[in-house]
Amino acid sequence: MLLQLGDLLKSATGTKKLHNIYYDEIIVDEFNIISSSGVIWLTKINMGVWVNTKIQLSIASNCDRCLEKYNQEIHLESDDIFYHFDYLGKNPELYDRIDGPEFFYIKDNMIELTESFRQNILVNMPIKLLCNLNCQGIKNKNNRITNTK
Numbered sequence: 721m722l723l724q725l726g727d728l729l730k731s732a733t734g735t736k737k738l739h740n741i742y743y744d745e746i747i748v749d750e751f752n753i754i755s756s757s758g759v760i761w762l763t764k765i766n767m768g769v770w771v772n773t774k775i776q777l778s779i780a781s782n783c784d785r786c787l788e789k790y791n792q793e794i795h796l797e798s799d800d801i802f803y804h805f806d807y808l809g810k811n812p813e814l815y816d817r818i819d820g821p822e823f824f825y826i827k828d829n830m831i832e833l834t835e836s837f838r839q840n841i842l843v844n845m846p847i848k849l850l851c852n853l854n855c856q857g858i859k860n861k862n863n864r865i866t867n868t869k
């Protein structure tokens with residue numbers, strides 16, 4: 721997801737800009753995201769832009785017990801700094817980390833948030849996917865429980 725910064729970088733430090741997330745706006749390849757909602761606050765800081773996200777996602781998943789499809793709701797909250805290239809130029813120790821997986825920078829007055837979302841989904845997805853906490857597992861035609869691991 722690319723977000724245009726508009727005039728934010730020309731604004732005074734501390735200036736905030738709000739982006740409301742559309743229901744189909746967040747796309748991350750590995751996950752089947754059905755809907756999204758929430759906010760992204762952008763704040764101009766001397767290093768670039770501080771990005772604070774609060775997002776609710778509904779992700780199509782398969783239950784680990786009954787194997788049925790269900791929608792896993794997850795809540796993401798994250799804080800990321802997207803560095804300005806001018807700032808990186810003056811801070812070579814930061815510039816050396818530019819290829820790291822959790823290092824973000826501003827490109828063409830835009831920020832690319834997909835990798836941050838991807839990392840946050842991985843952290844917040846439950847280890848065991850359950851359609852509900854009391855899921856009884858796979859039931860056969862007689863409604864007997866055959867899988868209750």
Ligand SMILES: [Zn+2]
Nearest residue numbers: 783786851855
């Ligand atoms: Zn289930």
